[in-house]
Structure formats: structure tokens, C-alpha cells
Amino acid sequence: MKLQTKYVGEVTIKSDKVIHFPYGIPGFEKEHEFVLLELPGNPIFQTLQSVKTESLAFIVIHPYHIYPNYEFKLDDSIQSNLKIKDKSDVFVLNIVTLKQPFEESTMNLKAPIIINEKEMLAKQYVLMDDTYETKASLHVKTNEDESKNARTK
């Protein structure tokens, strides 16, 4: 099917690429279908585009690019909601809130999007403990950064 998107124009997608959000997303409870699309020239970020609403798309990121130690437990209820049988079927994305200047952009670690790729079912999962915040920095200084700095000095 053909889809008009917020960020990448018109795309053609197969219907088996549609990710179903049976519960919507907080704030967008009536949005039940999204597709995950690559952003040209951006290996780290992707866009989660609503099928129904052209103007609704989130920028998302695989958290482990920035927070390699990010971890949490999936409780029984989300495992049954998303029909998760094996953890290898699941991947995690976090919604990015972009800001100008870019350095002020954040990502939502408190409410990751959990996707069961096998069933194409997903949900934004709100973590109950206070370990992670809704506005976590995108700029975590990595060892790589430091070694780059060391070299330029």
C-alpha cells in the first residue's frame, strides 16, 4: 500500500510491515497502526509513522546506541498483551524529542516502545520505578568521544 509520510514523502509498504498498537500511545489513543521507516542518511534514527495520520510521526532511536546499559524487566501483563513467547522476538525503541539546538534534544527512557516483531504487536511501556527519566540526554559522553578529543588536543 501507498502511504504519505511526515518526513520521507510517499512510500510503498507491504501490509505485513504494519505494527499494531492495540492500546494506542498515550496522548494518541486512537492511533493503532504505525510503520517503522528508515531516515535517509541517518543510521541511528528512524521514524515511526502513523498509517492513518500523515502528519503524525515520531523520531525513534535504538536506546543501546546511547545507553548501552539500559535495562528493565517486562512484567507478565505486557508479555501477555504483546503475546511475547521469546525475548529474541522483541526489540525496543525510544521516542526522541528533538529540540533546536540539537544538543537539547532528549529521549524518553521512562516509556520505551516494546515491539514483538513476530506478532507485529507493540506498546509504549511505562516503567514503574524511577530509574529512568522521560527527558534523558541524547548526548552521553562515550569513551569514543573522549579518545577523539584526546587525539585532537
Next chain:
Amino acid sequence: MVGEDIEIKVLSVEGDQVKLGVEAPKSVDIYRKEIYIAIKDENSEAAEAPQDVLEMLKNQE
């Protein structure tokens, strides 16, 4: 009871503090209101990113 399958229980009363428990089916999410609102607001803010965002992301390379 709330509806047919959600039950609110008083777990304990200690002085002027009352602890409540909510029992609901797995399809029902129970959040503290302020957390739900924070997530909702964050999603709305994230969805408002300008369309020229791709340029901004490219400049990060």
C-alpha cells in the same frame, strides 16, 4: 468495584494514611496520574518536531 472487573481495595489504614490497591485485568494499565500525564505530554512534544528535522539530524553526522 469499577465496572465489572476492576476492584479497588483498602489495603490498610495507618493514622491519616490510607493504602489503596487496584485489581484489574491485564489489559488495563494502572498508572499514577502524574506519570501518565508526563508520558502523554512528552509524546505530544515529540510529535511536534518540525518537518525539516531531517536536515537537523544530517548536520549531526
